[in-house]
Amino acid sequence: MTANAMTKLQIPMAKFQSRNMKTTCCKTSVWRLAPDHWSLIGIWVLVIGISAHTGWSAATQPTGPRIIMIIRHAEKPVETAGDKDPNLAKQGFERADALAKVIPDHFTKPDFLIATKKSKGSNRPVETITPLSKAIHEAIESDFKDEEFAQVAHEVLTDPKYAGKVVLIAWHHGKIPELAKALGVKDCPDKWNAKVFDRVWQITYENGVASWKDLPQKALPGDSQK
Numbered sequence: 001m002t003a004n005a006m007t008k009l010q011i012p013m014a015k016f017q018s019r020n021m022k023t024t025c026c027k028t029s030v031w032r033l034a035p036d037h038w039s040l041i042g043i044w045v046l047v048i049g050i051s052a053h054t055g056w057s058a059a060t061q062p063t064g065p066r067i068i069m070i071i072r073h074a075e076k077p078v079e080t081a082g083d084k085d086p087n088l089a090k091q092g093f094e095r096a097d098a099l100a101k102v103i104p105d106h107f108t109k110p111d112f113l114i115a116t117k118k119s120k121g122s123n124r125p126v127e128t129i130t131p132l133s134k135a136i137h138e139a140i141e142s143d144f145k146d147e148e149f150a151q152v153a154h155e156v157l158t159d160p161k162y163a164g165k166v167v168l169i170a171w172h173h174g175k176i177p178e179l180a181k182a183l184g185v186k187d188c189p190d191k192w193n194a195k196v197f198d199r200v201w202q203i204t205y206e207n208g209v210a211s212w213k214d215l216p217q218k219a220l221p222g223d224s225q226k
Contacts, residue, residue: 064157064208067108067166068183070201071099071217072173072192073116073124086122091220093127095197098219100131103168106218107200110168112161114152115142125170132168149175153182176201184210198223 074092077085088096103110113133115125126142133140144152149171156162156169171179173192180188183203200215216224 063163064205065162065167066164066205068156068203068205069103069107069110069166069168070176070180070203071128071168071170072176072197072199073122073128073170074099075197076122076124084121086118086120086124088124088127092124092197095217095219096128097131099128099217100135102217102219103132104136107202107215108166109136110138111165112167113138113140113170114156114167115140115170116172117142117145117148119145122172125172129168129170146172146175149179150182153179157183180212185212186210188212188214 073088074095075089076092077087077089079085110132113129115129116122118126126140129140152169156167169179173194173196176192177188177190180201180203184205185201185203188201198217198219200217202213202215204211204213216226218225
């Protein structure tokens, strides 16, 4: 065989060896990744770094609201035989207007507003927080009837949209104690005084445990100051 023939045989062999070496390197090198894979790894490293810096983890994320405030609807008209007005009384509308300023200024501004669903006998819970809704530009959710307080509690405590948020609920006084207990409160009264319209029941959650306070609104002249 001539020298030229040997040279022609050696060149393809060299190319084969070169390709085979590259294949072997790829098989034995764990970190030889495509550029887009490296980008994904970089993003994850950044997320992990931020999490470590802020102390964030999935286990520490809130699973329910931070604060829930419950108020009774404002004053209602005096009932007469055969005549049941579903709306607020004049003083009730005055309280509703006052709460539009009192709640954001003296309590925690709500992220969500919830009221009892309108019925033939009453639309007072919705009317009570309508001025507040307009003032803070938050819609009123009124999907549940008065007796459906347990469903309200379940939704507020489990729907992720409420996690870590502040929720204000306007309800009928007869079901407020049961609503509060469904929200985790253990030490609230069993009944709400039928003559009282000027209180805020504030429920604060810390590590999933509810603490309850009965606070004065101080919305109108003559309201309780304590």
